[in-house]
Amino acid sequence: MAIQLPGGLDTPALVVDSDVLDRNISRMAERSRSGGFALRPHAKTHKCIQIADRQLQVGAFGLSVATIGEAEVFARNGVDDLFIAYPLWLDAGKVQRIRRLADEVSLRVGVESIEGAQRLGEALRGSARPVEVLIEIDSGAHRTGVRPHAAALVGKTVADAGLDVVGVFTFPGHGYGHDTQARERAARDEERVLAEAAQELRSLGFNMRVISGGSTPTVGQWRQGAVNELRPGVYVFNDATQLAMGVCSPDDLALAAAATVISTPAADRFVLDVGSKTLGSDRSPWVTGHGYLPGFPQAMVSGLWEHHAVVGLPDGVRGPRLGSVIAVVPNHVCTPVNLADELVVVRGGEVIDHWPVAARGANT
């Protein structure tokens, strides 16, 4: 069932259906458990303590984060096992912060370059608790990460810098695509390159305990045995991109922006009080428009300004009344969450809580 908006909302607001959220969280935990994978969800999607607690309660072993800032927020709020799944480049300010974190929590960090490994080693020299390192491998997204054959040299540098190499990780970002087979291919790519890299590192004597992959689109594509840890993020809420790819159904959409119809200038369009400052402006080539309207699935958000969304209607389809409040599911949910102070939590169309986006803007 589409997210039910409560009355009296001050729009625009990000609304989360707690039943759908809990179902998404439990389903992923169950999938991971039954597949034999450790689940370490990526918390950059929600940046929210209450959601992290739910993930950890139903079986996540720890969280993945993208920045030291996100790690600091979750550490302050009691999460004691964190993986910064990002190849940090440590300048003077970040050195102090990573040292503090390393003293407070069980910390894993991603590394993908010799210089990055050396800087990390220097930063953490003499720290009270050992920090574990995962070497990042490029499985086809061509973002960060080394090719598998280069993992050994980076691993050796990490070890020479006095740090503990415990595994490899990759982000199969090329699994995002209109072609449904892209997901399966990306999952096979990550399994192959992670296995190759792990083998290179094992041959140097490293004990490869963590083989970490995964993203929301590759959910369900993983085979047992190759990867032993998963890091999906978007699955908690899902979004219009996951819907367009067929990764989720409309019933799995847990978050929408509540927006007021502020103008009905013509029969074929209306205007909402949400823009890029609420929805973000991410738009993949295979997504139609700037968001999905569960109440008006034939409509298209054809124009997005900072504070306006213009929605086009096909012939014969009636739009909402001026002043009514409707739901808009963002294209990519991580960006709007990072733009919001809080999430309005609803169940059965009633507001039950307000959750601060605690790590909002913690992007350094």
Ligand SMILES: Cc1ncc(COP(=O)(O)O)c(C=O)c1O
């Ligand atoms: C390193 C890393 N791991 C995991 C994820 C989570 O994947 P998704 O957002 O598709 O759920 C991301 C997302 O960008 C990522 O960058």
